Every structure is written in structure tokens, then in C-alpha cells.
Amino acid sequence: xxxxxxxxxxxxxxxxxxxxxxxxxxxxxxxxxxxxxxxxxxxxxxxxxxxxxxxxxxxxxxxxxxxxxxxxxxxxxxxxxxxxxxxxxxxxxxxxxxxxxxxxxxxxxxxxxxxxxxxxxxxxxxxxxxxxxxxxxxxxxxxxxxxxxxxxxxxxxxxxxxxxxxxxxxxxxxxxxxxxxxxxxxxxxxxxxxxxxxxxxxxxxxxxxxxxxxxxxxxxxxxxxxxxxxxxxxxxxxxxxxxxxxxxxxxxxxxxxxxxxxxxxxxxxxxxxxxxxxxxxxxxxxxxxxxxxxxxxxxxxxxxxxxxxxxxxxxxxxxxxxxxxxxxxxxxxxxxxxxxxxxxxxxxxxxxxxxxxxxxxxxxxxxxxxxxxxxxxxxxxxxxxxxxxxxxxxxxxxxxxxxxxx
Amino acid sequence: xxxxxxxxxxxxxxxxxxxxxxxxxxxxxxxxxxxxxxxxxxxxxxxxxxxxxxxxxxxxxxxxxxxxxxxxxxxxxxxxxxxxxxxxxxxxxxxxxxxxxxxxxxxxxxxxxxxxxxxxxxxxxxxxxxxxxxxxxxxxxx
Ligand SMILES: Cc1ncc(COP(=O)(O)O)c(C=O)c1O
Numbered sequence: 200x201x202x203x204x205x206x207x208x209x210x211x212x213x214x215x216x217x218x219x220x221x222x223x224x225x226x227x228x229x230x231x232x233x234x235x236x237x238x239x240x241x242x243x244x245x246x247x248x249x250x251x252x253x254x255x256x257x258x259x260x261x262x263x264x265x266x267x268x269x270x271x272x273x274x275x276x277x278x279x280x281x282x283x284x285x286x287x288x289x290x291x292x293x294x295x296x297x298x299x300x301x302x303x304x305x306x307x308x309x310x311x312x313x314x315x316x317x318x319x320x321x322x323x324x325x326x327x328x329x330x331x332x333x334x335x336x337x338x339x340x341x342x343x344x345x346x347x348x349x350x351x352x353x354x355x356x357x358x359x360x361x362x363x364x365x366x367x368x369x370x371x372x373x374x375x376x377x378x379x380x381x382x383x384x385x386x387x388x389x390x391x392x393x394x395x396x397x398x399x400x401x402x403x404x405x406x407x408x409x410x411x412x413x414x415x416x417x418x419x420x421x422x423x424x425x426x427x428x429x430x431x432x433x434x435x436x437x438x439x440x441x442x443x444x445x446x447x448x449x450x451x452x453x454x455x456x457x458x459x460x461x462x463x464x465x466x467x468x469x470x471x472x473x474x475x476x477x478x479x480x481x482x483x484x485x486x487x488x489x490x491x492x493x494x495x496x497x498x499x500x501x502x503x504x505x506x507x508x509x510x511x512x513x514x515x516x517x518x519x520x521x522x523x524x525x526x527x528x529x530x531x532x533x534x535x536x537x538x539x540x541x542x543x544x545x546x547x548x549x550x551x552x553x554x555x556x557x558x559x560x561x562x563x564x565x566x567x568x569x570x571x572x573x574x575x576x577x578x579x580x581x582x583x584x585x586x587x588x589x590x591x592x593x594x595x596x597x598x599x600x601x602x603x604x605x
Numbered sequence: 606x607x608x609x610x611x612x613x614x615x616x617x618x619x620x621x622x623x624x625x626x627x628x629x630x631x632x633x634x635x636x637x638x639x640x641x642x643x644x645x646x647x648x649x650x651x652x653x654x655x656x657x658x659x660x661x662x663x664x665x666x667x668x669x670x671x672x673x674x675x676x677x678x679x680x681x682x683x684x685x686x687x688x689x690x691x692x693x694x695x696x697x698x699x700x701x702x703x704x705x706x707x708x709x710x711x712x713x714x715x716x717x718x719x720x721x722x723x724x725x726x727x728x729x730x731x732x733x734x735x736x737x738x739x740x741x742x743x744x745x746x747x
Contacts, residue, residue: 542679544658560657
């Protein structure tokens with residue numbers, strides 16, 4: 200490991216606080232990560248020195264803000280290795296990005312009797328927008344099943360790809376299970392039939408390098424706040440050929456070329472999909488987060504997080520009556536489990552008293568919980584600033600839980 | 606005993622604990638000793654859904670008093686359910702409607718009654734009061 204963890208943790212002031220009289224152990228990174236100083240300082244700088252509305256004023260500040268905003272788009276393009284910066288659409292987050300595609304793509308390409316294919320391990324935000332689209336377009340939602348380990352069954356996927364399938368929407372990494380899906384294969388199988396694929400990258404981008412051209416995905420979405428960036432900003436990458444053909448999602452300023460009461464012509468990409476004043480400050484914060492992650496280097500981050508996860512699994516395995524939910528061969532940064540004899544909520548309450556933040560519940564993936572027949576799980580999710588000592592504290596906490604309830 | 610007297614009794618019991626762990630241990634013990642609700646009531650019509658844990662609640666009227674039976678899938682929730690039953694069950698409907706349940710705050714468990722916990726308890730109390738109101742209306746109607 201080439202970065203110094205103590206030094207790294209100092210970049211995240213929030214981590215050094217106490218909760219319930221105990222040093223905070225933050226293991227809820229899949230919900231949102233903490234923010235480094237570089238990100239917060241970028242927000243401050245923008246609002247203190249640069250704030251102005253963009254793409255409209257001839258004055259100095261507006262010009263500057265427009266330029267920095269468009270530079271952030273270019274930084275994001277480079278980060279994802281997209282072919283063109285107009286293939287990068289800024290959104291409020293993954294949820295809005297998926298809703299945009301589900302709505303606009305379906306209006307143009309989905310008709311009664313058509314099928315939309317998602318997977319059994321999707322977050323609600325990659326289920327509900329498609330259900331809504333199906334309802335509106337009279338289409339049918341189909342689901343790729345998974346096995347007991349929490350891995351998608353590719354043979355079944357192949358069978359589900361039909362002449363009626365209009366789009367496939369699958370998560371890159373499952374937020375409830377940590378499974379890394381074989382999206383290269385999923386994409387290439389769909390492309391053999393000319394079907395586009397949307398990848399929900401919310402849980403993948405913080406942990407691995409993503410190259411949208413190498414993947415050849417048609418759409419890729421992620422949220423800034425899970426990647427050390429601010430809340431309220433996210434990214435939709437879409438291939439030009441699809442974005443060009445899709446109708447706008449929302450109407451308003453910025454997205455138009457000409458407005459007459461007799462009719463309106465739309466602006467070109469990417470502005471067609473960015474109606475209204477964009478979230479300039481947070482986009483710049485996101486840019487700072489991308490720079491931060493690039494500076495740490497993705498291969499280093501992955502290597503470190505893999506070690507943490509391995510250590511975590513070794514330690515947690517020693518606990519009595521523990522059942523891991525999601526035991527895929529390929530996993531990243533999420534350990535989801537349940538004690539057979541203790542409700543996840545009870546576990547979460549005691550851990551909270553000990554200053555340990557984990558997520559308990561269904562993780563916005565109720566169908567996944569139903570599949571494993573659990574009311575929810577306890578989810579421990581890692582970020583680059585977590586340590587082995589924190590895992591030791593967690594294990595001690597869980598032992599306490601076992602003596603209380605076991 | 607009235608609701609207020611029962612609340613006071615619980616407050617005195619909790620005064621013995623100076624450490625959160627002992628307090629939670631006690632709640633867990635209560636949770637374990639709450640009489641298990643008949644499985645016939647563990648059905649959707651009695652279910653109060655929380656995001657994190659859920660509660661089943663049944664109410665009946667006997668001799669002018671409302672009898673509550675309840676259960677939860679999580680033990681800490683069940684312990685607090687046990688306390689609420691101890692205070693509110695077997696009381697006249699009007700007293701239940703009027704109860705402010707200040708004891709929860711006094712014993713330091715207010716955080717469990719926050720809607721953000723989403724454990725079903727807030728809605729359970731609401732439901733208990735609604736049952737009491739309904740029984741009262743029925744009483745007056747006859
Ligand atoms: C896999 C996955 N998809 C989508 C989302 C939704 O992200 P957001 O709430 O930031 O829009 C999440 C967040 O929990 C997620 O984990």
C-alpha cells in the first residue's frame with residue numbers, strides 16, 4: 200500500500216469524531232462515503248469566488264463558471280473514458296439518471312408487448328423506473344434470476360434475451376450483496392442481438408476503474424456522493440447514437456434552442472438533457488472527488504479494500520451463528536450478514552451504541568431480501584479510509600451483541 | 606394503577622441503571638418475557654410495518670378497558686412494546702387517548718420513538734390511540 204492511512208484519514212475530518220462517547224467507526228460507505236477536504240474546499244471556493252449562472256451571461260463570472268462547469272464534464276469524460284464529453288449528462292444522482300433513460304428511451308423505443316430485462320439483485324432505483332416505463336408503454340418486465348451465492352445465472356439470461364427485448368438494465372455491483380456482475384459478458388450477449396444495456400454503476404465506481412468504451416455499455420450511471428463527492432449530483436453516460444435519438448426528459452431553460460408558442464426546438468447534446476440551472480457547485484465538487492480518487496489510484500484503492508474485505512471475512516467467520524448473505528466468487532467492499540438467532544435491527548442498535556455505523560434493513564433491495572428469505576441484513580461496507588483496527592472493533596461489538604441476545 | 610402511576614413505576618425501575626448496557630439488557634429481558642402473541646393475530650391485518658422491524662398489534666375491550674396484545678420480530682422493539690403494553694393495556698379508552706407517554710423520554714428511550722428509526726413503534730402508538738378512540742365511540746354509541 201503506497202498511501203499512508205493515518206494521513207489519508209486526516210483528509211476526512213468527520214471520521215475523527217465520537218458517537219455515543221465512542222470513536223466513530225464508519226462502515227456505511229455503500230450508503231454514502233465521507234468527503235475529503237479537497238471536495239468541501241472546492242464547494243467553498245466556488246460559492247465564495249465563482250458562483251454565477253452559466254451558459255447565459257456575457258459577464259466575466261458567468262463566462263468563468265460556464266468554462267469550469269464544462270471542464271468538469273471533460274474531467275468526467277476522461278474519468279470514464281467516454282468518447283465525447285457531450286455523452287456525459289449531469290443528473291441529481293443514479294436514481295435520476297436511470298429515470299431519465301427509463302422515461303426517454305422507452306418513449307421512443309418501447310412499445311406494447313416489448314420486454315425490458317433487469318436482474319433479481321437490483322436496487323429499487325433500477326426496478327421502479329422500469330416498472331413505471333412498462334406500465335406506461337404496455338411493456339413487460341423480465342428478471343434475470345440469481346443463484347444461492349448471489350450470482351446472476353447467465354444461461355437463464357441468455358434464454359431471456361428475446362426479439363422483444365428492448366433494453367437490459369443491470370447493476371455492476373450489488374449494493375446488498377457486493378456481487379460484481381460479469382457485465383462484459385452481459386453486454387456482449389445483448390449486443391449480439393442488437394439490444395442496448397444500461398449499467399447501474401453506483402456501487403462499482405468507488406471501488407474499480409470503469410472504462411465505458413472498453414465495456415461498450417450503452418448507458419452507465421453513478422452518484423457523486425458514494426464516490427467521496429457531494430450529495431445531489433450524479434452522472435449519466437450515454438452513447439451519442441442513443442442520446443441523439445431519445446426525446447428530452449424534462450422541459451425548461453438550457454435545453455432549448457428556440458421557443459415559440461407555435462413550437463420549440465431542442466438544444467443539442469448534452470444540454471438537451473440538462474433542463475434548468477444545473478447544480479454547478481456540486482458538479483465541481485464531484486470533479487474534485489474524481490481527482491482525489493485518481494490521485495489515490497484505483498488499483499491501489501482496490502488492492503487495499505480487497506485486503507480489508509478479506510480480513511473482515513476471516514474475522515467475522517469466527518462468530519457463532521453467522522450467515523453471510525451474498526457469497527459470490529467476485530465481490531467488492533460489502534459484507535452482508537445476519538445472525539440466525541438475532542434480528543438485524545437489534546444488532547444495528549447495539550453497534551450504534553458502540554459508535555459503529557452499519558446499515559441494517561433491506562437496503563432498498565426488497566426482492567433480494569425475499570430471495571434469501573431474510574427480513575434484512577446487517578451490511579458492513581468499506582471505503583478506502585477504513586482500517587483493520589476498525590474491523591477488530593466491529594468484531595468485538597458483534598461479540599457483545601451475541602452475549603446480549605444469543 | 607393508572608397510566609401515570611405505571612409510568613412512574615417504570616421510571617423508578619430504570620433509575621437503577623447507570624450504564625446503557627444494563628438498560629438495554631433489561632429491555633431485552635422484557636422483550637424475551639413479553640407473552641407471545643397468538644399466531645392467529647400474527648397476520649397482515651394486525652401488522653404495523655416498519656422499515657427496520659415490524660409490530661403486530663391486537664386490541665379488544667373488556668369491562669370498559671382496552672386490552673392490547675402485541676409482538677415484534679426484533680427483540681429491542683419487543684421490549685419497548687412490552688413497556689407500552691404494561692402502561693396502556695387494561696386502561697379506560699379516554700386515558701389511553703390522553704396519555705402523553707412521557708416516561709419514554711424519562712428513561713432515555715426517546716430515540717426509539719423517532720419516525721426515522723422506522724421500527725413500527727410510532728405507528729403502533731398511533732394505532733393504540735385509534736383503537737381506544739374507536740372503542741370509546743362504540744361505548745358511547747350503545
Ligand atoms: C446499486 C445502487 N443503485 C442506485 C442507487 C441509488 O443512488 P442515489 O440514491 O444516489 O440516486 C444506490 C444507492 O443506494 C445503489 O446502491
